[in-house]
Amino acid sequence: MQIKGPGVSLYNQMQAMAQQAQGPQSAQRVQRPEPFGPASVNQSQSDFGVMLKGALDTVNGLQMNARGLASDVENGVEGVTIAQAMIAASKSSIAFDATVQVRNKVVEAYKEIMTMPV
Structure with missing residues (x-):
């Protein structure tokens, strides 16, 4: 696919992030000739689980x-300023809020799928 115009750099960034999200395991995957055969394994589920766990671990680390x-600020540790603590708290709050929004969207999508007629 050839992308032309001002969206080229955005497309390149998206491709780079997609490759980064796949991680080092993508180079080790073997293409199977029968995509829906009994020998094929759906890697997207395990990749999503790993990605989700990594995101939650990052939010937990920020908190x-x-x-x-x-x-440290409360105990008067030298080298730690109130500004550093407030910035860290803001980052943590933003990350947690984003996580809650993603969870809400996933629950909303799940409810919508469950109410679809078969």
Whole structure:
């Protein structure tokens, strides 16, 4: 596919992020001749699970970091400023809010799929 015009850099960024999201496992995957045969394994489910766990671990890490910096400020640890603690708390809050929004969208999509007539 050839992309022309001002969207080229955006397309390149999206391709780079897609490759990065696939991780090092994508180079080791073997293409099977029968895509729906009994020998094929759906890698997208395990990749999504790994990606989701990684995202939740990142949010958890941001929250732990913010909590630690706030504790350091309260205890008067040298080298830790209130500004650093507030920035960490803001990052943590934004990441958590984004996670909640994603969860809400997933639940909404699940409910919509469950109400579809068969």
